[in-house]
Amino acid sequence: MSTVALVIFLKNSHIVLVNCVTTIFIEGGYVIPVRPRYKIIRDGAVVVEDDRIVFVGKLDEAKRKYHSDIVIKARRHVIVPGFVNAHCHLFQSILKNIGIDMELVSWLRTSIHPTLTSFHDEDFYIAAKWGLIENIKSGVTSIIENHYGPRGHEDVIKALIESRMRAVLARGIYEVNVLIDILKETPEQALSHVESLVKKYHGYNGRLMIAVAPMHPYNASVELLLKAKELSDKYNLIYHTHTAESKKDQELVIQLHGESDVKLLYELGILGPKYHAVHAVNVSPEEIKYIAETGAHVIHNPESNMYLGSGIAPIPEYLSEGVNVALGTDGAGSNNNNDMIEAMRFAVLLHRAARSHPSIITAWDALEMATINGAKALGLEREIGSLEPGKKADITIIKLDAPHTTPVHDPLGAIVYCANEQDVDTVIVNGDILMLERQVLVFDEEKVKDEARKTAEKILDRAREEFNIKFPFEKYIE
Structure with a gap:
């Protein structure tokens, strides 16, 4: 079963991903561990076993040392702590x-x-x-x-x-x-x-x-x-x-x-x-x-x-x-x-x-x-906040392949000065994949969006009625 098919199955049946696999292999791209400072790994990899990071380093070395139950390809991406x-x-x-x-x-x-x-x-x-x-x-x-x-x-x-x-x-x-x-x-x-x-x-x-x-x-x-x-x-x-x-x-x-x-x-x-x-x-x-x-x-x-x-x-x-x-x-x-x-x-x-x-x-x-x-x-700096072996697998993967982020010379500069939230590709917490390739797996995004729109309208209507107020934007919207 492919990675994507597996994740879609898990979403529909509400099963936690790490209960089905033990190793996530994030390969390619840049890795910014945060600790040590001023270090960026080109052609890097991060390997996760269950809820912990076990490897941060070069892709070639990771391939020699680890097998993978699930592979996330991260070429033209940057891997950072969540x-x-x-x-x-x-x-x-x-x-x-x-x-x-x-x-x-x-x-x-x-x-x-x-x-x-x-x-x-x-x-x-x-x-x-x-x-x-x-x-x-x-x-x-x-x-x-x-x-x-x-x-x-x-x-x-x-x-x-x-x-x-x-x-x-x-x-x-x-x-x-x-x-x-x-x-x-x-x-x-x-x-x-x-x-x-x-x-x-x-x-x-x-x-x-x-x-x-x-x-x-x-x-x-x-x-x-x-x-x-x-x-x-x-x-x-x-x-x-x-x-x-x-x-x-x-x-x-x-x-x-x-x-x-x-x-x-x-x-x-x-x-x-x-x-x-x-x-x-x-x-x-x-x-x-x-x-x-x-x-x-x-x-x-x-x-x-x-x-x-x-x-x-x-x-x-x-x-x-x-x-x-x-x-x-x-x-x-x-x-x-x-x-x-x-x-x-x-x-x-x-x-x-x-x-x-x-x-x-x-x-x-x-x-x-x-x-x-x-x-x-x-109070969790020993557990999260940097990509280091032994720490919890809280990881964010950012895609840098859009016109506004291309070409990439300095991956950190590309994140802070070029990217936006639309470039975030995959999010992992405690070894669980919460979002893969921009698809949120823990909530039904379209359903919640519709609920949010309807709920917001009801709340503003109640506030108008109870407090007899007009919101600032109502001065110029006819």
């Missing part, structure tokens, strides 16, 4: 472009929160599936899904499990400074629910983790921030929070707490190796040192920051201070896609333009942010 999308809001995957040309807080209060409260439980499931399809098709193998509000978490988790991706459900919490009451929760209510999710799902199938995630310091009392830290310490959970995202949210946090959020979090003892400072845009030099000193991670979302006019995160300073910087797309409502290749490109070009410096952030920096740095933020 991308880690370190910050995403999957429900927004069906809310693209509903609130254009607005700053963060206004955008949240007039476009995102009204639609969020108009979701039914099954809508979260459909939106999550659609967002996961988009992530897979852009080469993402691990995702931090920051789902907020009191509803829909189990529905999102169901989609995460079905996707077979590596995932973190960062359970978002709003307590104060939210205009829609249904989104508000007490610390006791929210953290009790987080703990129940931890007991039920943390570590599920070896791929799913739960994180605690107060949404912003201006949405949380000191009590909530500290109790979330206690829960993080108790279960060794990631603490994932929007931090210093915009000037407006800094005004709100100062009104509530009397000081900026990074300084507040530092003084409360919350910053640390499990803390994710999502965005970390509007910070002082002193606050950069707080983040570096405590070993906290920064999650950079360049496209969202540009789209909402939130500012430019001081990524060069973070890197020079030794801070681990991972990369995210943020929600599709404030990015308008879930394309990690595009996120890498903007992570380079934004800072070069802002600093008038052609190499202040390099293509290598961007690839590391999207791979090994994301793995570090997950």
Whole structure:
């Protein structure tokens, strides 16, 4: 049976590929292992046995040493570690472009929160599936899904499990400074629910983790921030929070707490190796040192920051201070896609333009942010994030044979500066093939697309009726 026929059979009968084969042989093309840095293998190969990488090197050597149950031909392709999308809001995957040309807080209060409260439980499931399809098709193998509000978490988790991706459900919490009451929760209510999710799902199938995630310091009392830290310490959970995202949210946090959020979090003892400072845009030099000193991670979302006019995160300073910087797309409502290749490109070009410096952030920096740095933020750098024997087989294969990527002189440059998500060909997680030759195998893409379109229309209709609002785009569409 051929590779493609085997995979189609598996898709239709819902059987996991690695239960039928033991060795996947990816042959030809370039291999960028990420570790060591500045190494690209021409005419390379990666060999997978069950869920682990067993060989990374030259194709000729691989053919001498290994047999293959399944062969993926990768000539004119680049083989890289699977991308880690370190910050995403999957429900927004069906809310693209509903609130254009607005700053963060206004955008949240007039476009995102009204639609969020108009979701039914099954809508979260459909939106999550659609967002996961988009992530897979852009080469993402691990995702931090920051789902907020009191509803829909189990529905999102169901989609995460079905996707077979590596995932973190960062359970978002709003307590104060939210205009829609249904989104508000007490610390006791929210953290009790987080703990129940931890007991039920943390570590599920070896791929799913739960994180605690107060949404912003201006949405949380000191009590909530500290109790979330206690829960993080108790279960060794990631603490994932929007931090210093915009000037407006800094005004709100100062009104509530009397000081900026990074300084507040530092003084409360919350910053640390499990803390994710999502965005970390509007910070002082002193606050950069707080983040570096405590070993906290920064999650950079360049496209969202540009789209909402939130500012430019001081990524060069973070890197020079030794801070681990991972990369995210943020929600599709404030990015308008879930394309990690595009996120890498903007992570380079934004800072070069802002600093008038052609190499202040390099293509290598961007690839590391999207791979090994994301793995570090997950606490999984010994398992994923680079192509090395013994690591988990989380692999993305990118085809570089289109007009916009041809000819290929520098494979890394071709990925970061020429390619887009349409060039991602094959995605493997834990030895399972999730997408082969652009065909997603874990979901029925056309069916989910149709569901997503219909669901989005229903949600906007409910929001219009309940909140008596018009969305910005309705001003000029007749």
